[in-house]
Amino acid sequence: MATNPAEKARHHAGREVAVIGIGQTAFGERWEASFRDLVTEAGLKAIQDANIQGEDIDAVYVGSMSTALTIGQEHVAPLVIDHAGLADFHMPATRVEGSGASGSIAFRQGVLAVRSGDADIVVVGGVEKMTDSSDAETARIVGSSMDQEWESFVGATDTAIHAMMARAHMDELGTTLDMLAQVAVKNHDHGLKNPYAQFKRPITREQVHAAPMVADPLTRLHCAPLSDGASTVVLCPLEAAESFTKKPVKVAGTGQGSDTLALHARHSLTTMAAARAAAERAYAQAGWGPDSVDVAELHDAYTVNELIALEDLGFFPRGGAGPATLEGETALGGRIPINPSGGLKARGHAVGATGLAQIAEIVSQLRNEAEGRQVKDARRGVCHNTGGTGATAVVTALEVL
Amino acid sequence: MGVPRFWREQPHRYRLEGTRCTNCDRVYFPPRWVCPVCRRESVGKMERHKMDGTGTVVASTVVHDPAPGFEDQVPYAVAIIELDEGCRLTTQVSDVADPHDVVPGMRVKSAFRRIQSDGASGVIYYGTKFVPLVEQGSTPS
Numbered sequence A: 001m002a003t004n005p006a007e008k009a010r011h012h013a014g015r016e017v018a019v020i021g022i023g024q025t026a027f028g029e030r031w032e033a034s035f036r037d038l039v040t041e042a043g044l045k046a047i048q049d050a051n052i053q054g055e056d057i058d059a060v061y062v063g064s065m066s067t068a069l070t071i072g073q074e075h076v077a078p079l080v081i082d083h084a085g086l087a088d089f090h091m092p093a094t095r096v097e098g099s100g101a102s103g104s105i106a107f108r109q110g111v112l113a114v115r116s117g118d119a120d121i122v123v124v125g126g127v128e129k130m131t132d133s134s135d136a137e138t139a140r141i142v143g144s145s146m147d148q149e150w151e152s153f154v155g156a157t158d159t160a161i162h163a164m165m166a167r168a169h170m171d172e173l174g175t176t177l178d179m180l181a182q183v184a185v186k187n188h189d190h191g192l193k194n195p196y197a198q199f200k201r202p203i204t205r206e207q208v209h210a211a212p213m214v215a216d217p218l219t220r221l222h223c224a225p226l227s228d229g230a231s232t233v234v235l236c237p238l239e240a241a242e243s244f245t246k247k248p249v250k251v252a253g254t255g256q257g258s259d260t261l262a263l264h265a266r267h268s269l270t271t272m273a274a275a276r277a278a279a280e281r282a283y284a285q286a287g288w289g290p291d292s293v294d295v296a297e298l299h300d301a302y303t304v305n306e307l308i309a310l311e312d313l314g315f316f317p318r319g320g321a322g323p324a325t326l327e328g329e330t331a332l333g334g335r336i337p338i339n340p341s342g343g344l345k346a347r348g349h350a351v352g353a354t355g356l357a358q359i360a361e362i363v364s365q366l367r368n369e370a371e372g373r374q375v376k377d378a379r380r381g382v383c384h385n386t387g388g389t390g391a392t393a394v395v396t397a398l399e400v401l
Numbered sequence B: 001m002g003v004p005r006f007w008r009e010q011p012h013r014y015r016l017e018g019t020r021c022t023n024c025d026r027v028y029f030p031p032r033w034v035c036p037v038c039r040r041e042s043v044g045k046m047e048r049h050k051m052d053g054t055g056t057v058v059a060s061t062v063v064h065d066p067a068p069g070f071e072d073q074v075p076y077a078v079a080i081i082e083l084d085e086g087c088r089l090t091t092q093v094s095d096v097a098d099p100h101d102v103v104p105g106m107r108v109k110s111a112f113r114r115i116q117s118d119g120a121s122g123v124i125y126y127g128t129k130f131v132p133l134v135e136q137g138s139t140p141s
């Protein structure tokens, strides 16, 4: 790929960036809270955590998947500024969209703005309000990230596409239903320890197997819920970070990748090339790889996604993720704890907020502030956030120095 | 879905009309107007190409919680089919006793079927589903 003469100049260009503040809302069915309430709650927490004032903010990015369909409102970036009481500063406010990866793309845009020198302090928010829609509307919203003409038109659902990935993973790599179910069991166990999580109840593999079938072999308990929620982070140049916080977290690398919109056009059903490309770029920037990662948040929209992600990011060889999950290697206390927040499955999946909730969790871990779910001596963490059925992926590498 | 949006795709939906890159001879369904292999060399060299309509199931699932507009069809089989020309598409596989019978390796052929109805507009959309293919000389099971 390195045929572009500009590429040589690219790596490590610009300033180093740090996360200096995080704030999130509880995820779940937040009937009492509007889109505006959610995004404002998370934003104010992050601004307080970073010890900054409104006048310090140079730019704002907002990640949200589907506001026209969820609340009938586009143009949400100025709305966010407006409700945070920041309209009089007239800072650039930009909404970005990349399905379930919207939050991580917004984060990446914020990092690039600070790296480039265009902005010093950037606030990045992710938000989704899923429960103001009817069930049928919600089904259409979720399906809208797939290929409308050649997947949705024939009756394929988001779950159906992922079910085919799960079947292929079982057929090609020997993954079993118990291995898939254990992802959900483990993430529910983790969610018990996260005050922001939607589900705080343990489940068993037997319950996962016996839940109502959505698309064979995925029952309802293989699927993450669709949640209301928001999460926000504050970024600044690394060299200035200690003037705001005692515990800055360095953005060591950020990678993004893409692939065909429809699963059927991809070269493989059991790996996401967009995520592999994103990981390769993030690791290259960080100068370290999967062997030195202490903790990770992976996009487990369905149980199979966590196994695919574990292999795509290099934590396990192909076919190795399922057995390792069954043996507890990815649980808190295991070799490489995955989704200590509970993941999308138990923390909840407030679509545009999910990527930033992942980053908030890893920042908490690296600051040693994750209380009941703290991974001991965590110094390096990774977030993996995908959109649709894998046509967009973002991998973010974070570390404490 | 608006009627013009559907009408525009009718040759592809009704007759499995894809495209062929005359630069490298690869065929594409669903249709592409830029060949991902030849890229700029393919511009202006893509032709319409009707697929034979026979292929093999690569992956499959049975949908129990349907997409809007498909409520009357559950449970139904959704599959990724590799056409004999080498390209892949997502489709329903119908005319089977049990949708769980649709498994990788199964031979299928295209068939003209009702796909979905739009409850709000009353429009019924037709297109291609796939059905089991009984190869000549083989015994139907």
Ligand SMILES: [Zn+2]
Binding pocket: B021, B022, B023, B024, B025, B026, B035, B036, B037, B038, B039, B042
């Ligand atoms: Zn070609």
